[in-house]
Amino acid sequence: MSTLAVHDHGVVHHEDGHEHHHKATFLNTYVFSQDHKYIAKQFLVTGIIMAFIAMSLSILFRIQLAYPEKSFPFLTTLLGHFAPNGRISADFYMSLVTIHGTIMVFFVLTAGLSGTFANLLIPLQIGARDMASPFVNMLSYWFFLMASIVMLSSFFVQSGPASGGWTIYPPLSALPKSMPGSGMGMTLWLVSMVMFIASQLMGGINYISTVLNMRTKGMDLWKMPLTVWALFLTAVLGVLSFPVLVAGVVLLIFDRSAGTSFYLSDIVLNGSVQPYEGGSPILFQHLFWFLGHPEVYIVIMPAMGLSSEVLSVNSRKPIFGYHAMVYSLIGISVLSFIVWGHHMFVTGMNPFLGGVFMITTLIIAVPSAVKTFNWLATLWRGNIRFTPAMLFAIGMVSFFISGGLTGIFLGNAALDINLHDTYFVVAHFHLVMGSAAIFGMLAGVYHWFPKMFRRMMDERLGYLHFWLTFIGAYLVFFPMHFMGLEGVPRRYYAFTEFESMKHWLTVNVFITWSAIMAGIAQLAFAYNFIHSIFWGKKTVQNPWNSNTLEWTAPIEHHHGNWIGEIPTVYRWPYDYSKPGHDEDFIPQHIPFSQTMSSNLPHDFEDNPGGLAEHTKWTDAQKANEAVK
Amino acid sequence: MGFKHLINSKKTLSLFAAFVLFGTNLMAQTPAQGDAATVDKGAMWTGIAYYVLLFLVASVCVAIVGKILRVYDLTQKMQGKKGINWNGVMGICCAIFIVAGMYGSYWSLTVQGAMKLPEPASAHGGSIDDMFTTTTILTLIVFVITQICLFGFAFVYRGSDKRKAHFLPHNNTIEKVWTIIPAIVLTILVVFGFFTWQRVMTSTEVKGDINIDVTGHQFAWEIRYPGTDGKLGSTNFRLYTAANKLGVDFKDRNSFDDLSADTLVLPVNKSIRINIHAQDVIHSVYMPHFRVQLNAVPGLPTFFKFVPTITTAKMKMITGNANFEYLLYCNKICGSGHWNMQKVVRVVSQAEYQDWIAKQKPYLSDQLRKELHFADSKPANQVSASNRLAVNN
């Protein structure tokens, strides 16, 4: 396709240039692989499976919400004693929302998203042969898999999975007698989370050290694609905040099993006075949200990075305001550590503290707004190519706007008094996190599928998938805002006991059917994904005419990524449609000396030698013109 | 042609709707018949098979449409024409989406938005609702402009081979503008929000406030009013017994005339101070009509002060609903009964309030009197102090 993209592989290389190659066996190639590209695929496939499981759970509880008084015998067949008489029990309903939330937030949008794309893109886009520590990287995946299995195994416990909500506030989660899910199910939840966090830390440390130490020649920080910036800052957030959750979880384990009172005090449970004294349930909330808020940015920042890249490539335009994009990512990262209290406005925390958190929270909306405007400006006067990836990236921006704006309501402590824990919050975070981050992830899957599987996905099925999902998600979550405005609480098993909430029943039916439609649309994706892995059209070297380094690596995967030397980087990754150049893209590894006709003085800001060359060349051009 | 299509699509749509309803009836049974023993397994499997079939039919349709499109594409190409311009189609879809989406949002806002809460029934509620209106207007403006730009640009600048994109890496002026404008708008919102919040939340106790204890436990609320002395007696969770559900301490003289009530009755235009407690897990006192919410946390008593301004009777007229009642319900996940943990709240005139409170039963029931007689001799604070492994306060 493009001769430029592959030009420095024209030379024949000796095959086994990298000494660290051991003999390839089935086990170390396909199971305990230490190759970052393969680990990325493992993360992706596991993440997708977890996503389908979590989605099915949500369909189950949506059935309950839409038909609270009907009995569905097949539910009993499917779920046994969790759904007696064809109706999901109230306890199991709680388990469903809890495990749905936990899997989606942690297993899909944290591990599935960062795990896949940090593994795939960091080494390939910065020009490294693999991660800093491939072995630890492998462990990261296996801990994640174990955590997933333990989490799912809680469905096979008699008393059911954890059911205190994905935020597992004690005392509910600390007192096994307070609800069935707080027994064995909660124990498994906690064990699973500890393994999960171990996995995140191993992954995160690897991503950080790889980005900092292993960039190829010429790849300074300001030449890194936004994907790498986003994944890097995400890893930093994770490494700094996840340990705090471990601390919180460990203290909770002590309260549950060692009789301590970190989170417990003054408790009379079912008529029996409990011995706990001196602890504070609020302490757990502080620890949880100290992770929990950075966590939501851990979820969205990779999606932002992936979308930025996809939007730029497919608009055939440089990302608008690259520096502003990086600084806003940094700003978001820093600020995300000092806003956690906005989840606790009405816990009885000192109101002054609430006021402070409200200020920091609304400040974080500024960098978010800057990013949005920059995406819009990237589209402006582009030459847009609607690949499925591009559509998903556009959808991501749309959801981020819709959901981000409602954050401004919730961040306002005075408004949060009435909105907290209502469906308004559910609408907010499903749009800004659920939908936007999933769309960023899907954009990434469609875009980098050829890099991962050497084949292309079917575009038309991608279109179908996009429109059904996009419209479906809006139909599901938009009406929820208004339920919240009428004070309809989240995590309610049914609204039948409230006369005032009965008029939402038709809306709930509508939402459920929209969700089912959107769920079925995912089967189009699953089919497309699996079918394309085996029978998709073979990809070319650089299918999207993209500038970043991963498309210079050979299509066939090699341990070590590039055969022979790793390309050197000369320019930023966004030289799309540069005036004066015959093609509408100039990959990062093309030196300025080969593109004299399109160079700008701006390209040589910290390179006086280059600038002198450039001036000489333009002068010569002018002289030529004059002669003519 | 187009008209025919419309009729056809309407027909298929209604057919589809009928199918779906039919299937739902097959799958679901009303609980009356759905007694565990008499569940009709056959009907259940028919229902499932029916839906699977429906899904397969839909998939086949999609596959056929896909094939037709591909064949059309190929024939076009064989005739030397261009195939389907998917890029253009998607651009147009974006345009259609933004028009339909804007209409949909408008519809949702006006129809479902109209179902929101009636006007606030408390003194501080007005300022919260004003903030809400301001924020809504500002965000809606941003919402409309940005979404239109997003899909508008996608449509207008849909790609073609003839054009090249405009190379525009950055523009410092405009970037400064759109950093500073949101910053200013947000600052305004923050300042107003901050003062509203402080006004609502930082209240001190004043003489004349009516103190009411609301205590949450799985899964109900207990309400305790002070007696004629206007003071609530203190509590200690260790004093809990079946007759003394709140663990009221009768060493405290103020306890003797405390009243227990079933309904939260409030005199209109009086300052009410709700003291919020929880016994087992976290609950949340949520009274949306008054714009009141505060969590009930075990071991951390809190309070919320507010002034109800509209009586229940008047709210019945405002909402045009003769059965209207204010409600207090739980808004923090607290177990399997969380979804039905409500109390009726009634706002009445001062005179009605006096009548009502005179009729309330004393908290110190006969049962409790009997019990205390024996329990009195026991010191209150001796429950296993040895169990305290960690004291972090």
Ligand code: HEM
């Ligand atoms: C524009 C900036 C944002 C602001 C001002 C904001 C503000 C808030 C506030 C105040 C809450 C607490 C609401 C309550 O519980 O009463 C909240 C909840 C939440 N937000 Fe945001 N948010 C923003 C962006 C985001 C983003 C980007 C994400 C994730 C990608 C996110 C994810 C969440 C989640 C998951 C919750 C709910 C947690 C729960 O209670 O289960 N938010 N947001």
Ligand SMILES: [Cu+2]
């Ligand atoms: Cu947050």
Ligand SMILES: [Cu+2]
């Ligand atoms: Cu509750």
